[in-house]
Every structure is written in C-alpha cells, then in structure tokens.
Amino acid sequence: MRRILATFKIAVRALRRNKLRTVLTMLGMIIGVGAVIAMVSIGNGAKSQVEAQIASLGQNVVMVFSGSFSRGGIRSGWGGAGTLTIDDAEAVQREVPGVTVLSQEVRSRVQVAAGNENWNTQIQGESADYFTVRQWPIVQGTSFGEQDVRSANKVAVIGKTIMDQLYPGEDPVGQIIRIKNAPFKITGVLLAKGLTPWGQDQDDVIIIPYTSAMKRLLGVTTLQSILVQTASPKLLNSVQQQIIDLLRQRHHIGPGKDDDFTVRNQQEIADAATATSKVMTILLAAIASVSLLVGGIGIMNIMLVSVTERTREIGIRMAVGARGRDVLLQFLTEAVTLSVIGGVIGIGLGIGVSKLLSAKMNWPTLTSPGSIVVAFFFSAAVGIFFGFYPARKASQLDPIDALRYE
Amino acid sequence: MSAVIQLENVRKVYHTGEVDVHAVRGVSLQLGPGEFVAVMGASGSGKSTLMNMIGCLDRSTEGLYFLDGTDVSKLNRDELADIRNQKIGFVFQGFNLLSRTSALENVELPLLYSHPPVHGRDQRDRALNALEIVGLADRADHHPNQLSGGQQQRVAIARALVNRPALLLADEPTGNLDSQTSIEIMGVFQKLNQDGITIVMVTHELDIARYTRRTVVMRDGRIVTDALVEKRLKAETELQRLREAQQAVQLAP
Numbered sequence: 194m195r196r197i198l199a200t201f202k203i204a205v206r207a208l209r210r211n212k213l214r215t216v217l218t219m220l221g222m223i224i225g226v227g228a229v230i231a232m233v234s235i236g237n238g239a240k241s242q243v244e245a246q247i248a249s250l251g252q253n254v255v256m257v258f259s260g261s262f263s264r265g266g267i268r269s270g271w272g273g274a275g276t277l278t279i280d281d282a283e284a285v286q287r288e289v290p291g292v293t294v295l296s297q298e299v300r301s302r303v304q305v306a307a308g309n310e311n312w313n314t315q316i317q318g319e320s321a322d323y324f325t326v327r328q329w330p331i332v333q334g335t336s337f338g339e340q341d342v343r344s345a346n347k348v349a350v351i352g353k354t355i356m357d358q359l360y361p362g363e364d365p366v367g368q369i370i371r372i373k374n375a376p377f378k379i380t381g382v383l384l385a386k387g388l389t390p391w392g393q394d395q396d397d398v399i400i401i402p403y404t405s406a407m408k409r410l411l412g413v414t415t416l417q418s419i420l421v422q423t424a425s426p427k428l429l430n431s432v433q434q435q436i437i438d439l440l441r442q443r444h445h446i447g448p449g450k451d452d453d454f455t456v457r458n459q460q461e462i463a464d465a466a467t468a469t470s471k472v473m474t475i476l477l478a479a480i481a482s483v484s485l486l487v488g489g490i491g492i493m494n495i496m497l498v499s500v501t502e503r504t505r506e507i508g509i510r511m512a513v514g515a516r517g518r519d520v521l522l523q524f525l526t527e528a529v530t531l532s533v534i535g536g537v538i539g540i541g542l543g544i545g546v547s548k549l550l551s552a553k554m555n556w557p558t559l560t561s562p563g564s565i566v567v568a569f570f571f572s573a574a575v576g577i578f579f580g581f582y583p584a585r586k587a588s589q590l591d592p593i594d595a596l597r598y599e
Numbered sequence: 600m601s602a603v604i605q606l607e608n609v610r611k612v613y614h615t616g617e618v619d620v621h622a623v624r625g626v627s628l629q630l631g632p633g634e635f636v637a638v639m640g641a642s643g644s645g646k647s648t649l650m651n652m653i654g655c656l657d658r659s660t661e662g663l664y665f666l667d668g669t670d671v672s673k674l675n676r677d678e679l680a681d682i683r684n685q686k687i688g689f690v691f692q693g694f695n696l697l698s699r700t701s702a703l704e705n706v707e708l709p710l711l712y713s714h715p716p717v718h719g720r721d722q723r724d725r726a727l728n729a730l731e732i733v734g735l736a737d738r739a740d741h742h743p744n745q746l747s748g749g750q751q752q753r754v755a756i757a758r759a760l761v762n763r764p765a766l767l768l769a770d771e772p773t774g775n776l777d778s779q780t781s782i783e784i785m786g787v788f789q790k791l792n793q794d795g796i797t798i799v800m801v802t803h804e805l806d807i808a809r810y811t812r813r814t815v816v817m818r819d820g821r822i823v824t825d826a827l828v829e830k831r832l833k834a835e836t837e838l839q840r841l842r843e844a845q846q847a848v849q850l851a852p
Contacts, residue, residue, distance in 0.1 A: 195716065195718045196716055199716075199718075206700075210699060506697060509695045509696075509697060509708075510708070510712070511680065512654075512656065512683060512689050513683065513689065513712065513758065514680050514681060514683045514684020514685070514709055514712040514713070515680060515711075515712045516676070516680040516681070516712070517677065517680075518677070519712055592656045593651055593656050593657055596656075596695065
C-alpha cells in the first residue's frame with residue numbers, strides 16, 4: 194500500500210514537472226469524457242421523457258385498433274376501417290379473463306365554441322373508466338359517470354388548453370360548450386399534462402361519453418379503438434393474445450387471413466417509442482467515444498515521449514535496484530493518474546454542460562450515476578490500455594544502455 | 600574469510616554484425632573484504648565491461664561470478680536488480696542524480712526498491728545517516744543543481760551507501776572533478792574503506808589510483824598487472840600539502 198502511495202507520489206511529481214504538457218494531455222481526456230457524459234445525458238433525457246409519456250398512457254394497457262398494420266391486400270391503416278363495434282368491446286370485457294376495465298374510443302377533430310370564442314380541437318369519446326385507466330385526474334369539478342354514458346348525455350370534461358382558450362379567467366365547470374353546435378355541459382377540467390416530446394399539446398382535448406360522440410356528434414356506429422386495462426403487467430401478453438383470438442372469431446376471420454384489427458400492448462408501444470432515443474443515445478455516445486479514443490492516444494503519445502526523455506532516470510533507478518515491474522508500475526501509474534484526473538474533471542464538465550443545456554435550451558437531460566461510474570472506470574481503463582505499451586517499453590530497457598543514454 | 604568478489608575465467612562476447620567482439624577474454628580475480636582496488640586500462644581494454652559485470656548490470660557470456668558468496672552469473676533480470684539494490688552501491692562519473700529532486704530523496708531512492716521496503720521515518724533516518732557519513736547532512740534539502748560537483752558526487756556516494764552494501768563500485772568517480780575535489784572524494788573513499796567497505800574503482804588517472812591499495816591493469820580484455828600499491832597516498836596529507844602550497848602562493852607578494 195505504501196509502495197503504491199510512493200509510486201503515486203513520484204507520478205504526481207513527474208506530471209507536475211511539465212505542467213503545460215500534463216494539462217494539454219489531460220484536456221484530451223477531459224473533452225472526451227465530458228462529451229460522453231453530456232451526450233449520454235441528452236440521450237437519456239430524451240428517452241426518459243418518452244418513457245414518461247408512455248407511462249401516461251396508463252398502467253397495464255392493451256390497445257385494440259380497428260384496421261390492420263399487417264401486410265398484404267388493401268390496408269386501411271389503423272383506426273380507419275370501422276371494424277370494431279361496441280359489441281366487440283363488451284365481448285372483450287365479458288369473455289377475456291384478466292381484463293379489469295376498458296374504454297371504447299372514438300375521436301374526431303371538431304370546431305367548438307363558447308360565448309363568442311371558438312376553437313378547433315380534438316374530441317374523444319370514451320367510457321367513464323377512461324380517466325382511471327389513463328390515471329388522469331380531474332382538478333376541477335368531476336368526470337362523467339356510467340349513467341351519462343348509458344344515456345348518451347351531453348356532458349364533457351375539458352383539457353387545460355380548452356379552458357384557457359374559451360374561458361379565460363373563468364370557472365368553466367357547469368358552463369355550456371357547443372361542440373359542432375350541440376350544447377354540452379362541462380363537468381370537469383383535466384390536470385394539465387403539457388406537450389408530448391414531438392410537440393403535441395395533450396391538454397387540447399375534450400373528453401365526452403363515447404355514446405354521445407357516436408350518436409349525437411359523429412353519427413358513426415363503429416369504434417376506432419378500445420383501451421383495455423389488465424389486472425397486472427404479467428397478463429399483458431396473454432390478454433393480448435386472447436383478445437386477438439376472440440376478435441378473429443367474432444369477425445369470422447379464417448386461418449391464414451389477415452386480422453382486420455390491431456392489438457398492441459403498452460410494452461410494445463414503449464419499446465417502439467424509446468427505440469429511436471436509444472439509437473440516438475448510442476450514436477451520440479459512439480461519436481463522443483471517438484474523442485475519448487483520441488484522448489487516450491494523446492496519453493500514449495506523451496508517455497512515449499516521457500519514457501524517451503527519462504531514459505537516463507530509468508537507468509539510474511534500475512542501477513539502484515528497481516525491477517522491471519517497478520518501472521512498469523511507475524509509468525503506468527503516471528498514465529492512469531493522467532487519465533483518471535482528466536476523467537474526473539471531464540465528468541464535472543459533462544454534468545455542467547448537460548445542466549447548461551437543459552437550463553438554457555430546455556433540452557431534457559438526465560445524468561445517471563451509472564454513467565458517471567462507468568465513465569470513471571473507463572477513463573482508468575483508457576490510462577491502463579494506452580499507458581501499458583510505453584510503460585512496458587520503459588521496463589524492458591537495458592540498464593547499461595539507459596544509463597549511457599544522452 | 601570468503602571473498603567478496605570471485606571471478607573465474609569470465610568472458611564477455613558481443614555479437615555485433617559479423618564479427619564477435621571479445622570484450623573480456625578470461626578474467627579471474629579475487630577480492631577480499633576491505634580491499635580497495637583500482638581497475639585501470641586504456642579505453643577498449645574491457646575494464647568498463649568488467650565493471651558492468653561486477654556491478655550486475657550485465658551478465659558474462661562464460662565463467663563464474665560469486666558475489667558475496669552468491670553465484671550471480673545465472674540470475675535473471677529481477678534477481679540481478681535485487682542484488683544491485685542490496686549488495687552493490689554505484690558511483691558514476693556523471694554523478695547520475697535525479698534532477699529536481701532533493702539530495703535526501705536521491706539518497707532514499709534505493710530504499711524505495713528494497714524488499715522488504717523501507718518506509719517513513721526509517722527511510723529518512725537512514726538517508727540522513729548516509730549523508731552524514733559523506734559530510735553533507737546540512738545540504739539534505741538542496742537540489743543537485745544547487746550543489747557543487749564534489750558535493751553532488753558525495754550525494755551519489757551517500758546513495759550508494761544507504762543500503763549498507765558489501766561492495767562499492769565507482770566508475771571514474773573523479774572524472775568530472777578538479778584535482779582538489781578529486782582528492783577530497785578519494786578521502787571519502789579512504790575513510791569508508793577504513794571502516795571496512797570493499798571498493799572497486801575504475802580510473803585512468805595514475806595519481807588517483809595511488810590512493811587505492813591494489814591496482815589491476817587490463818589490456819585487450821585480460822588482466823596484465825595485478826599489484827599492491829606502493830607509496831600509497833593519503834588524501835588527508837595530500838590535501839594538507841595542497842592547502843599549504845595555496846597559502847604560500849597567496850602569501851607571496
């Protein structure tokens with residue numbers, strides 16, 4: 194232990210002897226590690242934002258869309274062809290074990306008005322359970338109930354944006370909103386959710402009973418999708434499969450024929466959505482790693498110069514009894530000291546840069562402790578890897594030649 | 600008493616290109632404890648090669664070498680390093696001190712590589728003790744560039760002594776020094792020798808060799824003369840004489 198300490202002291206002294214050179218060499222590591230940390234933070238930030246978004250879909254959710262993603266034949270795209278019926282939804286609720294609640298969905302863009310303000314927005318027909326499934330609390334008033342759905346009552350729950358646009362400075366609960374000129378009574382206001390990562394305003398929405406939407410506004414008889422919640426995440430796959438089987442049977446789809454609906458569970462959606470940001474993270478980290486590699490080569494370069502410059506010193510040390518291993522260890526310690534100090538400063542720089550980016554440019558960043566630990570050990574590894582060759586070269590010098598070196 | 604150095608028909612051949620260079624062609628030499636030997640010879644006589652082998656910096660091609668009872672001709676690199684560390688002290692012509700490192704730390708250097716290592720107070724005490732022997736304890740914190748040539752050589756001697764070696768090897772120790780300083784250094788050697796340390800010194804200056812007890816002359820890789828020094832000089836008296844001569848010069852108008 195004390196031997197390592199002594200070696201470390203010698204290394205630090207040797208590094209301090211050539212301050213400018215040491216700082217410049219370290220700069221390679223600082224920039225490399227800093228870049229990796231900052232890039233990974235940016236990638237992770239984007240990923241965690243997407244993940245939060247997916248989580249806001251609700252817990253343990255399976256989605257059934259009418260229409261098909263699958264290949265072959267004429268495809269109408271999901272949510273297009275009206276193949277899902279209210280009966281299908283009821284059958285799923287009734288016959289698939291593991292399904293707790295579900296919400297029948299229709300949606301459309303419409304013009305809405307209140308007083309002399311008007312607005313174009315999305316209306317969603319949903320069941321009363323929608324708010325539970327999506328875990329979307331109502332902050333003012335209440336949601337609509339089962340009774341409203343059964344009777345197709347003209348009631349609505351509005352998003353924060355609608356409130357701001359149509360009822361600036363007023364309490365909208367109890368007021369009348371005209372949707373496609375049909376008067377709906379506002380029962381509640383949803384908690385503001387903000388923008389999706391792709392810039393869509395999630396609060397620009399009006400939720401009404403799906404029955405009201407189908408009968409009174411849109412005049413349709415089919416659903417666009419069904420939002421299904423399962424009792425536990427373990428059931429997602431089995432419920433998904435049972436829904437597929439049930440709907441194929443109900444829709445009389447023979448073996449070998451394509452589904453006329455699409456079932457996705459939350460995990461698949463999450464995977465698809467985070468795939469992009471994962472790729473981005475890897476790409477950014479890979480590019481940043483190149484600068485780390487360059488930093489490592491810088492260390493190797495300077496260590497080779499150092500070994501040549503200090504050949505005589507190596508000779509003296511060997512003459513008084515330093516073994517090859519002692520010399521190897523000394524130069525390796527020097528390289529690792531360089532890279533680790535550079536790495537630690539680089540970690541600081543990376544955290545600083547990512548904080549700056551999120552503060553000044555509103556980029557979501559997330560610096561995980563894991564990436565810091567990895568960066569630390571990686572910089573030590575860079576020192577060992579790139580320092581080994583020069584150190585080995587030093588340790589294999591012949592003492593007589595080294596002593597005579599001018 | 601057993602010999603400190605025992606060389607038996609030692610040869611060294613360098614294979615350079617097509618011609619083999621026979622640097623040392625069969626040298627046998629025996630040195631007892633407390634001897635003080637000057638190895639002399641023209642350049643190319645093989646004295647440096649012999650010194651490197653005696654110093655365990657190099658291995659002989661043929662022959663046996665016992666150092667302090669150990670056969671070192673078959674040892675590997677690491678074992679040779681340990682022998683250099685424990686049994687041999689080196690003094691070089693060019694001092695070979697680490698620059699920008701204090702005298703004390705230079706002296707501590709061999710202790711760093713000892714097995715088991717010497718640390719902390721012990722390390723410092725032993726280094727200071729060695730500096731005291733050469734009369735430089737008050738310069739422990741000075742760096743080599745703040746010391747005169749003679750003082751630097753004394754630091755080097757202290758470094759050679761710090762591990763209490765059986766053998767002190769000096770390669771042209773006075774080669775870079777003026778005549779008075781040279782005599783001072785020889786004085787240090789004589790004092791150490793008196794205290795029982797075996798010294799082998801390479802030199803080409805006859806008058807320096809006269810401070811030793813025995814002179815070995817080499818030519819073409821062989822020992823041609825091996826004789827005890829007659830009319831041995833004593834550094835103390837020589838220095839005294841030198842000082843008187845200088846005073847006389849100063850007194851003369």
